[in-house]
Amino acid sequence: MKYKCIIFDCDGVLVDSEKISIKTLVLMAASFGVVLEKENTYRLFLGKSLEFCFNHIESQSDKKLPGNFEQEFRIRSFEAFKSDLKPIEGIHDLLNQLKIPFCVASNGPADKIRLNLTTTKLINHFEGAIFSAYDIKSWKPDPDLYLHAAKTMGFEVQDCVVIEDSAVGVQAALSGGFAVFGFANKGNQTHLEQLDIPIFDTMTKLAKLLE
Template identity: 50%
Template sequence: MKKYKCVIFDCDGVLVDSEPLANGMLVEMANELGANIDLDFAYKNFKGNSFQSCQKIIKSIAKVPLEENFETEYRRRSFEVFSKFIKPIQGVESVLKSLTIPYCVASSGPQDKIKLNLQKTGLLPYFENNIFSCYDVQRWKPEPHVFLHAASTMGFTVEDCVIIEDTPIGVKAAKSGGFDVFGFADEYTHELFEKETTKVFTHMNELKGILNQSF
């Protein structure tokens, strides 16, 4: 197996269990505008997507213009929910403790969201300043720029790094940047990840074993 020198983690759905909360809030706010969607729709259409893309989808379904403060209100309401209910992904802290090579997080969310969720789940000390956001580079997945930025800033080449992702959009971003990518699969993504990722796993215990063989 290829030996890696750096691990780049996505945040939402990989480090923190934020997807039900974040997507639930998007469903709530979209339905307030008459969209009539559910969480299953959100997972299929919003998960891993940029907020700008999510807004476009909501606008097209609700058929009404979104208020200028839609994102600001979403951030306010979702941050309240994160602060009360966010949890780490089961087993991920054990993975982080086992790593003997550098690692970082690269996420589509803004810096304050990433730091809030890592802080609330007790994971922030593991990452210190090694936190990278699509908002830093103003380019969003499926473009690879946030991963390229993270690798370069950490001092590694693309070939040195492996990406840990849980969404098809994130996997596409990693692959378009030339990275190997391990897919954290669920019922929606397992079949696709079997075809599209370097390795597939469904629990962090599996990832821990895979990574321990990879450096």
């Protein structure tokens, strides 16, 4: 295998959480008086920081979001994850087959990452290899999170490949000098195709790319 370490994004790559998070934001925005079209919002919010999403919602209104908006979002989305979250199809088999080190690096807070991996029974693969942007106070599209993950795992940038599903995450990886593979779905394929990176739409195809 060409690479010595694989760095996975979490939401949309390991767990199918993006739709749950964005649906929660759309519902909360509506209760705040801001109507967001779900499909366009998915494309806009995919991979973005929570700050970006909140700023967008606020920009569509003439008032500030309430101070407990983030706390309420965490409560609602975490409850939805516990009941509705599923692993990405084929990810268990892929991780069981890997013979090289891998980790997860996400814009989300560490407790969210752990909850999602635990709920989907993936946590045993990532103990000691979970990296959150909140821990270093730097979020994608800045490359710092991926650089931090590679360094902590003990590998040079050129020895790593990043697995991403969002344009923001791809930008972060490319800015850091990483090779990156894009996980395409109906909502993001057009954007990924514009970035001139290898893309795949099943974990079986990712396994072949990694070879």
